[in-house]
Amino acid sequence: MPSTAHAFVDATASDGALRRFLHGLPGVDAVGLEARAAALGTRSIKTTSKAYAIDLAISMIDLTTLEGADTPGKVRALSAKAVHPDPTDRTTPTTAAVCVYPDMVATAKAALGGADVKVASVATAFPSGRAALPVKLADVRDAVAAGADEIDMVIDRGAFLAGRYLETYELITAVKAECGTARLKVIFETGELSTYDNIRRASWIGMMAGADFIKTSTGKVAVNATPANTLLMLEAVRDFRAQTGIQVGVKPAGGIRNTKEAIKFLVLVNETAGADWLDNHWFRFGASSLLNDLLMQRQKLSTGRYSGPDYVTVD
Amino acid sequence: MPKEFNTAAFEYAPAPESRSVVDIAPSYGLFIDGEFVEAADGKVFKTVSPSTEEVLSEVAQAGAADVDRAVKAARRAFEKWSALPGSERAKYLFRIARIIQERSRELAVLETLDNGKPIKETRDADLPLVAAHFFYYAGWADKLSHAGYGSDPKPLGVAGQVIPWNFPLLMLAWKIAPALATGNTVVLKPAETTPLSALFFADICRQAGLPKGVVNILPGYGDAGAALTEHPDVNKVAFTGSTAVGKAIARQVAGTHKKVTLELGGKGANIVFDDAPIDQAVEGIVTGIFFNQGQVCCAGSRLLVQESIQDEVLDALKRRLSTLRLGDPLDKNTDIGAINSAEQLARITALAETGEAEGAERWSPECELPTSGYWFRPTLFTGVTQAHTVARDEIFGPVLSVLSFRTPEEAVAKANNSQYGLSAGIWTEKGSRILAVAGKLRAGVVWANTFNKFDPTSPFGGYKESGYGREGGRHGLEAYLDV
Known part of the structure; x- marks a missing residue:
């Protein structure tokens, strides 16, 4: 985005300038951050607010399949589930998107038809990001050409950890330029960045480079989305909007498996970034098994009894 | 969409x-x-x-x-x-x-x-x-x-x-x-x-x-x-x-x-240096003064914030206070409960009025108070100096006095300039500064990058009054x- 780039023209003028900017951001106290995330995790969300949160969470899911074994059949099944998560209850909201590899975008697009469900595609040599820049950009172009509404790119963690911040920034701007109208999610792989200071710095690189979403992880490493790293990224988007007027979305991905956890994340959103982010345009869950638990809880709330895994669809 | x-x-x-x-x-x-x-x-x-x-x-x-x-x-x-x-x-x-x-x-x-x-x-x-x-x-x-x-x-x-x-x-x-x-x-x-x-x-x-x-x-x-x-x-x-x-x-x-x-009693100084982890410091300020409605002898009731980051910290603090949930103490989502007695409420009210009368600027987030019981809104006083009553007297309620400092020496001098000496907090990412400042504070408990943390293994008590x-x-x- 030209306006974003303009706001940080000095900070991104050189590797040194960017380093000084990033290292000038307030530090993160790990104990305090985790304590705050845990404290918000004790909020008790019941009855009407739980019903609201469950529907909101369903509508925020990027229903994901990212396996070597993905087939057109699997992607079609997933797409059908995204449109009608609960075939027995047509008031259930659709998920926000399905998330697939680039070669499955066309299949997903066709399967979704006219439904209001986006197709998100991972790209840039997901999940490791270990490929040459032209290869990564070709990956993005391919997904966009196939009709992807959203691109989930990975940053080069090697470059970031080696301190080549400007290279990380420029990779994102280059990918952004290939996206056209597709919205760009930037995956940091927070489990590999390891420290909260790194996650804050990566968040700012992503936002300054024009990310539409900042996203925790690929789901392919040991530590994925956690309440603490998501809280930290919510603080980043909150501060970035206060400074630039530009709103950026957040997507925790990987490891969020049940309704209780998902609601804790929504509480984090509500009490950190605020109500403006409580909308699938600005917050997503990268998840697959989460959806069925949300559906079972939704059925419980409407019928008063638990159903069980045979009353939701496997996909 | x-x-x-x-x-x-x-x-x-x-x-x-x-x-x-x-x-x-x-x-x-x-x-x-x-x-x-x-x-x-x-x-x-x-x-x-x-x-x-x-x-x-x-x-x-x-x-x-x-x-x-x-x-x-x-x-x-x-x-x-x-x-x-x-x-x-x-x-x-x-x-x-x-x-x-x-x-x-x-x-x-x-x-x-x-x-x-x-x-x-x-x-x-x-x-x-x-x-x-x-x-x-x-x-x-x-x-x-x-x-x-x-x-x-x-x-x-x-x-x-x-x-x-x-x-x-x-x-x-x-x-x-x-x-x-x-x-x-x-x-x-x-x-x-x-x-x-x-x-x-x-x-x-x-x-x-x-x-x-x-x-x-x-x-x-x-x-x-x-x-x-x-x-x-x-x-x-x-x-x-x-x-x-x-x-x-x-x-x-x-x-x-x-x-x-x-x-x-106490009038704990919570000292926030310009290199503090700001988001966590804000949480610590909130915990320091609003835990138990501020009815805590070791409350961080004086915020000493480095002048160069004062506006940023105050903005963040006000935003955070606006999310506090005041009301039924039995509700699991309540952050701020009731004041313990009518007598204590009257004392807090009187001291807060003194703060205003002496020219400090009073601020509270919008929040509805229940119609029965004893309640007091979370309150900040800015523009407070050492000479203000709200900077010296223990209020024992959800009232924070905000003062600024320019240098570590001034922070220590102001923190120690109190009849009390029960608790203090230091917020900085610099470990050496924590050690240097903690050694100079005359307070029984000094918390670093946290506040109001208690443990039976740790001795607790005061200096001076x-x-x-x-x-x-x-x-x-x-x-x-x-x-």
């Missing part, structure tokens, strides 16, 4: 903890020599729920005759109790600790009802700490010869203990656990606005089979407290409360054989040993 239902705000439906887990009797007696008895003069007083003004129970009111009776019971029990091997006393304390854990939900609800503080705090802070104190001192009971006070340190005798209303059961634990572990017997007077959890504790003593007279509980007013601390057969006086009463006790026991510990003696940790044993 945003979906239609998403435009509704994420309101949290009421999530009240069940009141039915606690059974409050319509009346309670004094607990003397293992029995609940009426006061000698038959007096009673009512205890109310500060959040609703509902009368919870009617409690016997101790007078001087009851104090004498309780001290005599404690004296009789002392001989056998102090002669028990430490490992035997430990068994009772471990048993009490376990019963507290088993009954923690009931006790948390009770404490919230009688005190007005949020269930979130009684559940997650008060009760776990209460049990932890009993477990911790149970562990010391048979190891006193290794505590550094000689090979066979002796108890003092009868301890007269007077505790405040802000952490009723926790202050009881701070007093009773070390006293019993070291072989003393106790007579304890809870505050008149919060007698119930101490009376439930009396029941726990019976449940644990504690010998009669080892613990005596005397609900009552200041006159009962004075009768207790001046009783000639009391060997040890332990008081937590206001500096004015503490001074009176110090005068009263001067020249007697009594050993005294006093834990009094914040009192003397230490409670908690190995140091806490000394107050109850003849050393």
Whole structure:
């Protein structure tokens, strides 16, 4: 985005300038951050607010399949589930998107038809990001050409950890330029960045480079989305909007498996970034098994009894 | 595109903890020599729920005759109790600790009802700490010869203990656990606005089979407290409360054989340097002054913020205060509960008015106050200097005074420029600065990049008019040993 780039023209003028900017951001106290995330995790969300949160969470899911074994059949099944998560209850909201590899975008697009469900595609040599820049950009172009509404790119963690911040920034701007109208999610792989200071710095690189979403992880490493790293990224988007007027979305991905956890994340959103982010345009869950638990809880709330895994669809 | 239902705000439906887990009797007696008895003069007083003004129970009111009776019971029990091997006393304390854990939900609800503080705090802070104190001192009971006070340190005798209303059961634990572990017997007077959890504790003593007279509980007013601390057969006086009463006790026991510990007021400085982790510092500022509605002797009631980041910190703080949830203390999502009494509310109100009258700028987030009960909005005063009353006097309520500083030297000078010296906080990412500043602060507790963290292993106590003696940790044993 030209306006974003303009706001940080000095900070991104050189590797040194960017380093000084990033290292000038307030530090993160790990104990305090985790304590705050845990404290918000004790909020008790019941009855009407739980019903609201469950529907909101369903509508925020990027229903994901990212396996070597993905087939057109699997992607079609997933797409059908995204449109009608609960075939027995047509008031259930659709998920926000399905998330697939680039070669499955066309299949997903066709399967979704006219439904209001986006197709998100991972790209840039997901999940490791270990490929040459032209290869990564070709990956993005391919997904966009196939009709992807959203691109989930990975940053080069090697470059970031080696301190080549400007290279990380420029990779994102280059990918952004290939996206056209597709919205760009930037995956940091927070489990590999390891420290909260790194996650804050990566968040700012992503936002300054024009990310539409900042996203925790690929789901392919040991530590994925956690309440603490998501809280930290919510603080980043909150501060970035206060400074630039530009709103950026957040997507925790990987490891969020049940309704209780998902609601804790929504509480984090509500009490950190605020109500403006409580909308699938600005917050997503990268998840697959989460959806069925949300559906079972939704059925419980409407019928008063638990159903069980045979009353939701496997996909 | 945003979906239609998403435009509704994420309101949290009421999530009240069940009141039915606690059974409050319509009346309670004094607990003397293992029995609940009426006061000698038959007096009673009512205890109310500060959040609703509902009368919870009617409690016997101790007078001087009851104090004498309780001290005599404690004296009789002392001989056998102090002669028990430490490992035997430990068994009772471990048993009490376990019963507290088993009954923690009931006790948390009770404490919230009688005190007005949020269930979130009684559940997650008060009760776990209460049990932890009993477990911790149970562990010391048979190891006193290794505590550094000689090979066979002796108890003092009868301890007269007077505790405040802000952490009723926790202050009881701070007093009773070390006293019993070291072989003393106790007579304890809870505050008149919060007698119930101490009376439930009396029941726990019976449940644990504690010998009669080892613990005596005397609900009552200041006159009962004075009768207790001046009783000639009391060997040890332990008081937590206001500096004015503490001074009176110090005068009263001067020249007697009594050993005294006093834990009094405070005006803690929470110092935020320009290299602080800002988001966590804001949380620490909030915890420092709004935990338990600021009714905390070690509250971080003075925010000292480096002038270069003052605006940023204040903006973040105001934004954060706007998310605080004030209301029904039994609701699990309540952050700010009720003020403990009408009297305390009047004191806070008057001091806040003085702040305004002296020209400090007052700010509170928008929030609706319940129509019954005692409530005070979280409040900030900016533009405060050392000369303002709100920077010097302990308010003991949810009122934060914000001052600025330019250099570390100035921060230390301002932090120490107080009649009190109980607590302080330091926020900086620079470890060397933490060590340098902490060493210069005259405060009993200095927290670094955190605030209001308590642990039974850590000694707690004050400098200057914040009192003397230490409670908690190995140091806490000394107050109850003849050393």
